[in-house]
Amino acid sequence: xxxxxxxxxxxxxxxILSDYANKEGYEVFTAFDGEETLDVFDNRKIDLILLDVMMxxxxxxxxxxxxxxxxxxxIIMITARGEDYDKIMGLDIGADDYIVKxxxxxxxxxxxxxxxxxxxxxxxxxxxxxxLKIDLEKYVVEIDGKQVNLTKKEIEILWLxxxxxxxxxxxxxxxxxxxxxxxxGDSRTVDSHIKRLRAKLNEFxxxxxxxxxxxxxxxxxxxxxxxx
Numbered sequence: 055x056x057x058x059x060x061x062x063x064x065x066x067x068x069x070i071l072s073d074y075a076n077k078e079g080y081e082v083f084t085a086f087d088g089e090e091t092l093d094v095f096d097n098r099k100i101d102l103i104l105l106d107v108m109m110x111x112x113x114x115x116x117x118x119x120x121x122x123x124x125x126x127x128x129i130i131m132i133t134a135r136g137e138d139y140d141k142i143m144g145l146d147i148g149a150d151d152y153i154v155k156x157x158x159x160x161x162x163x164x165x166x167x168x169x170x171x172x173x174x175x176x177x178x179x180x181x182x183x184x185x186l187k188i189d190l191e192k193y194v195v196e197i198d199g200k201q202v203n204l205t206k207k208e209i210e211i212l213w214l215x216x217x218x219x220x221x222x223x224x225x226x227x228x229x230x231x232x233x234x235x236x237x238x239g240d241s242r243t244v245d246s247h248i249k250r251l252r253a254k255l256n257e258f259x260x261x262x263x264x265x266x267x268x269x270x271x272x273x274x275x276x277x278x279x280x281x282x
Contacts, residue, residue: 056170057081057099061091061117062106062132067155071104075158075166088112092120100127102170104162107133107144115147122148126193126206128169132157142243145233148206181216183277184262188213197258207232208251211244215265215275224272248273 056078062072065086083098085091087110095103103121107114118129130151131144142259144152151165163281179190187196190213195202204212210232223231225244243246252265266276 055079055081056101057083058166059085059091059094059098059100059103061088061094061103061109061114062105063087063109066223067106067132070159070191071162074163078163078167080166086110088114088117091117094123095121095127101173102128102130102166104130104132104166105149107232108134115143118149119147122206128173130162130165130169131150132162145207146205147244179213180211183216185258185260186216186263188216197255197260200258201257202254204251204254207247209253211247211251212255212265212275213254215273216263217277219277222268222274227272246270 056079058075060068060075060082061084062068062071063086068084068086072084075082083094083100085094088110091103091105091109092112094100105114105117109117112120114131114133118131119131121127128150129148130153131149132153132155133144134155150169153162153165181188181190185198188209189195190209193206195204195209195211195212211228214228214231228244248265255265261278263275263277266274268274
């Protein structure tokens with residue numbers, strides 16, 4: 055049974071989402087402020103968090119940042135604010151999805167199912183090219199045996215490109231695959247993530263693989279022909 059933590063200071067919202075989650079067969083834990091959210095997360099094995107942004111003591115952004123320091127647990131942010139800036143900020147700090155109030159509880163559960171299904175499909179996945187090793191289960195990237203400090207989204211971008219070497223991904227392809235089909239932010243967020251990812255990877259010199267820009271189209275992971 056998957057365990058979901060629902061964090062919101064609105065008791066009605068928690069009650070509604072808890073009812074729907076219980077009907078879906080999930081075990082539900084609840085929290086009404088940021089500090090309680092972290093306490094529950096630290097003391098329970100949680101598989102996914104529905105996280106409200108505007109909560110007392112610690113807001114959802116701060117909670118997400120703290121959790122991302124130690125865990126890649128899926129996080130869906132929920133907020134009454136629908137501005138693109140807030141969505142981009144939430145996704146950039148490590149949220150997996152973003153839902154704006156008012157919402158349909160059925161849609162929320164559909165998002166939950168989709169993310170948990172994707173996480174389950176991605177488990178026990180490790181890929182290696184020359185000195186580069188990507189472990190998606192642990193969300194760890196190593197080059198020459200040394201861990202590279204990448205964000206969750208940077209690892210997911212690198213994984214997607216590396217597991218499809220030679221395939222060109224447009225910005226929209228990457229947005230759909232990494233951020234989700236219903237992400238409405240600017241596609242330039244892909245460029246900024248790729249730029250930061252390259253900068254971190256380029257600290258380790260290599261000539262066996264690279265993230266290549268296909269001008270006017272998008273990006274691809276290129277490997278020397280003699281590499282597997």
